[in-house]
Amino acid sequence: MTKLKNKLNRRNFIRNISYSALGVSLGLPASSASNQNPSISNNLKEPHKTYRIKDHLMLQPGLSYFNTGSLGPTPQIVLNTVNEVTQLLEQNPVENNWGKLGRTADNVRNLIADYINANREEILLTRNTTEGMNLIAGGLQLKPGDEIVTSTDEHYGGLAGWKFLEKYHGVKVVNIEFPKHNITPELIIEKIKKSLTSRTRVCSFMDISTVTGLRMPLRQIADLVTPRNILLVCDGAQSAGMQKVDVAEMGVDVFATSGHKWLLGPKETGFLYIRKEIQEQIRSIQLETGFRVYNHNTGTRNIANIIGLGKAIEMQQNWGGIAQVQQDILSLSNDLKTHLKSLPGLTVISPEDPTLQSGITSVILEDHDVKKIYKELKLRDIIVKKLAKQNILRFSTHIFNTQDELEHLVKTLQILLKQ
Ligand SMILES: Cc1ncc(COP(=O)(O)O)c(C=O)c1O
Structure with a gap:
């Protein structure tokens, strides 16, 4: 009897996923697995202030955690989803990985597109920001002497690809030092303007500085560089989940981020936005057969984590x-x-x-x-x-x-x- 009940529960879960896969919301249940603390509400519609979010985290009791910028603590509900998807997957791995669960994972791209005001065809699910940034640097056909303007405070995850091009392809990386005191948007724009030359092909900046928390005036930077046919690449590791990301409003051509920081998603999750109009300029083996979660060029993925990232985004949207x-x-x-x-x-x-x-x-x-x-x-x-x-x-x-x-x-x- 219990076995039959379990089977039915699983069927319901699958139905929930596949039904919602048609729309933007994943529609996964709050959690069919029992909550660790029964006194905590599992109602995702509650605003976060009444939701007692900390009770849903698994941080060691008494710990004051101020390092989400490095790695965010993932809520129990998200991990329950990862766990449930994994258990379903293991019941029939091939059937499920490339069947309904696989489609649900791919539909996380819809959710992300909606979250950042982009289109599904512009979203690639990655393992982290670094992977996204590397893919862009590897895919741009830059020539010796081409210039990339960036800043001295960039994280190596956003810089590694440009450094590689500098070392092996004769590309020049121009570093701007922004002052740590009395900084203004005008000063930032002035400094960037002075660094541009006829060889500048890319401006690459963090959305939020990993060092000072400086929020770059990306719209103003886009207004400066886009008319000059310079690509604006944004390392958004510190912004998704912390602040509203609207790629159209920001005017960025590329936005790379991680799910495991401010979005509080499972570890080793992330996404990359590449604006439709510039996709032709990125020649990458990984993108050759498209942006789907699984295709011949990407290989098999951890779909439980990807669906977990969708859950984390859905959860945050529900907290107001x-x-x-x-x-x-x-x-x-x-x-x-x-x-x-x-x-x-x-x-x-x-x-x-x-x-x-x-x-x-x-x-x-x-x-x-x-x-x-x-x-x-x-x-x-x-x-x-x-x-x-x-x-x-x-x-x-x-x-x-x-x-x-x-x-x-x-x-x-x-x-x-x-x-
Ligand atoms: C601005 C910035 N870019 C990139 C990264 C690298 O992130 P990940 O390890 O998730 O690729 C970090 C990590 O802290 C960061 O702060």
């Missing part, structure tokens, strides 16, 4: 949507900045200009070694990111971080910096 999430993230990071500015021994290097701010707040320590402070914070269950070479501490504030945690962080820092 990305506009609400962005507003709450910004409010937390503003509170943190205000607190930090009152502390002696550090300088906040994240932008003052409200149009350039994000959910990342960074400080340079004046008289203390960042490695030591990082270690002391960790001993007190406060997890932050250290950028040792620049003596910078970076704090990512997501909607699951609480005011109590912010206070705990600031008070602890205050004590440590006095020692």
Whole structure:
């Protein structure tokens, strides 16, 4: 009897997936697996403030986690989906991988297209931002002497491809250094303008700086470079899930991101947007047979993780949507900045200009070694990111971080910096 019931439940689950695969929403059940904490609501329609998001994470009790910029904590509900899909897959691997589950995984492209205001034909599911950025650099037919304009703060994941072209193909990488104080959109545009030459083929910038949290004025950059036939490539590792991404509004030609950071998706997930009109310029083996999750040129994928990423996006949309999430993230990071500015021994290097701010707040320590402070914070269950070479501490504030945690962080820092 129980066996039969289980089988029926599984059938319902499959039906749910395949039905919803026709539309944008995945329509997966909140979770048919039992919730770890029965007192927690599983209603995905609740706004995140009443949803007690932290209760859905599996962070070690008492841990204040301020490093979503490196890796986000994935909610139990998303992992349940990954688990359920895996179990279904294993019942009949070939049939399911290339059948209904495979189609559901491919339909995550619809969900992402809707999320970033693109078309399904412009979305490729990748393993992470680095893979997306590498694919673009590898696929562009750049010639010796062609120039790529970028910045000194770029993450290596966004830079590796350009460095490769510099080393093996004689392409020139031009690095702009943006100041860490008193930065404005006008200054950024001025610096970029001065770096452009007749050989500039690509401008490649992070959407949100991994170092300072600077939010690049991409629309203004697009207005500058697009009329000159220069491609605007965006490393969006730090923005999807933290702020609204509208690729049409931003005017970017390429946007690469990871699912395992601010989107709180399963690890080793990501996506790449390539604007339809420039796809001809990217000659990549991987893209040769199209953008589908599975095709001859991509090979077999982890569809459970991909469907899990869809679940994470669906979940965030249900928490009031990305506009609400962005507003709450910004409010937390503003509170943190205000607190930090009152502390002696550090300088906040994240932008003052409200149009350039994000959910990342960074400080340079004046008289203390960042490695030591990082270690002391960790001993007190406060997890932050250290950028040792620049003596910078970076704090990512997501909607699951609480005011109590912010206070705990600031008070602890205050004590440590006095020692
Ligand atoms: C701006 C930026 N680009 C790229 C990456 C690399 O991300 P992934 O390891 O997911 O490819 C990171 C990681 O922190 C990042 O901050």
